[in-house]
Amino acid sequence: MKSLVLSLLLACSLPATAAQMFKCSLTHNLDNGDSDPSVEILSRDAAVLDTGTTFTFSTDGKNKITSPVLHPVKSEDGETVLAAKQNNLLFVKLKNSYVLRNEKEGYVFGECVPDK
Template sequence: MMKGLLILFLLACSLPASAAQMFKCSLTHNLENGDADPTVEILSRNAAVLDTGTTFTFSTDGKNKITSPELQPVKSEDGETVLAAKQNNLLFVKLKNSYVLRNQKEGYVFGECVPDK
């Protein structure tokens, strides 16, 4: 019994811990206008995103925090694997250096993300 507990303890200690990391990103807002070209507005060049590995947390207005649901690996159209999740009518996507929140007509992109030191 004790030997089994010791093995479980050693295995648990050897598992990598997923540390959260803060990023500073450029935040843009995209709005579909029916038949017209979409509008794109830069909201911030210093927006914060907290990445925990399987979720990300951000604010589009600087006040209210939004956390993505648990992200799952998905193959994109170009063959890349991205992390994505849907919640209600919202799509959350984590790419290499960017994070996306999107519904059918509007979206927010946190791009050009760099680690916040």
């Protein structure tokens, strides 16, 4: 009986997606209306946790933000990215970067490399 239960549990278990930590360069972008947008580098050592379908980060080093579940979306250049909207925020996962954006400002975690 125990082996039957164990077999059923193994057959029904879902494959686990390993979460991965990345070190990224964090920039803050602010649209100033008619003038050029301002871009400020906030950190060259920002952490992002990528679970595959979500990502977690902090823009201030204190408060953590987790994206909603991301879904494949075709970008304007035909590339598939993962994205989700929550309220007025857009979360996007690209090849080596993660984006949080609203209408006027955004944060970009770019140049991400695996954190060892």
